[in-house]
Amino acid sequence: AQSVTQLGSHVSVSEGALVLLRCNYSSSVPPYLFWYVQYPNQGLQLLLKYTTGATLVKGINGFEAEFKKSETSFHLTKPSAHMSDAAEYFCAVSYNFGNEKLTFGTGTRLTIIP
Amino acid sequence: GAVVSQHPSRVICKSGTSVKIECRSLDFQATTMFWYRQFPKQSLMLMATSNEGSKATYEQGVEKDKFLINHASLTLSTLTVTSAHPEDSSFYICSARTSGMNNEQFFGPGTRLTVL
Numbered sequence: 001a002q003s004v005t006q007l008g009s010h011v012s013v014s015e016g017a018l019v020l021l022r023c024n025y026s027s028s029v030p031p032y033l034f035w036y037v038q039y040p041n042q043g044l045q046l047l048l049k050y051t052t053g054a055t056l057v058k059g060i061n062g063f064e065a066e067f068k069k070s071e072t073s074f075h076l077t078k079p080s081a082h083m084s085d086a087a088e089y090f091c092a093v094s095y096n097f098g099n100e101k102l103t104f105g106t107g108t109r110l111t112i113i114p
Numbered sequence: 115g116a117v118v119s120q121h122p123s124r125v126i127c128k129s130g131t132s133v134k135i136e137c138r139s140l141d142f143q144a145t146t147m148f149w150y151r152q153f154p155k156q157s158l159m160l161m162a163t164s165n166e167g168s169k170a171t172y173e174q175g176v177e178k179d180k181f182l183i184n185h186a187s188l189t190l191s192t193l194t195v196t197s198a199h200p201e202d203s204s205f206y207i208c209s210a211r212t213s214g215m216n217n218e219q220f221f222g223p224g225t226r227l228t229v230l
Contacts, residue, residue, distance in 0.1 A: 043224045
């Protein structure tokens with residue numbers, strides 16, 4: 001079975017500061033890993049994904065994440081937070097080899113302090 | 115590209131009535147569609163997976179007779195909440211994928227269901 005743990009249901013950072021949202025996964029086979037962002041009353045938008053290859057993945061809006069197999073982690077970072085980054089962020093995992101079921105973490109609400 | 119729409123975006127209904135939610139892939143053919151339910155301030159829970167032309171596969175604990183899913187074409191899936199009750203009030207989100215998209219799901223904007 002696969003699972004995702006997001007540490008910290010709420011994270012607050014000052015505008016311009018580093019954003020770090022943590023995600024650890026559990027998977028018995030090589031995982032596909034995803035970060036999604038959700039704005040209020042909207043669906044999910046893909047920020048970035050890891051499938052194979054380079055472990056440092058760059059996404060939209062200046063976000064990036066690094067797949068660390070030894071730590072079973074896929075933390076999301078952004079060097080400088082903007083007010084528009086305030087949203088809910090979800091980490092998700094699916095199996096490799098064509099299993100497309102996504103298992104989501106419980107989400108992290110990011111608040112940006114002016 | 116890869117746009118998924120949902121209709122309606124918001125619906126309010128009386129207890130005991132049925133509500134149909136549509137999920138459409140606008141610019142690609144979706145061989146697989148997924149239906150999720152999201153409670154306030156919680157994560158998305160997969161309800162069912164539907165493949166075009168076949169019966170949906172429901173997750174454990176989801177009542178298939180209550181949440182009817184039809185995936186009649188490669189661009190349309192519908193979720194019907196039958197005999198809705200207040201506890202069915204939630205945010206319902208669909209997603210769609212097609213073969214060759216490297217496991218990426220494209221999400222709809224969601225439907226807010228409120229049952230009075």
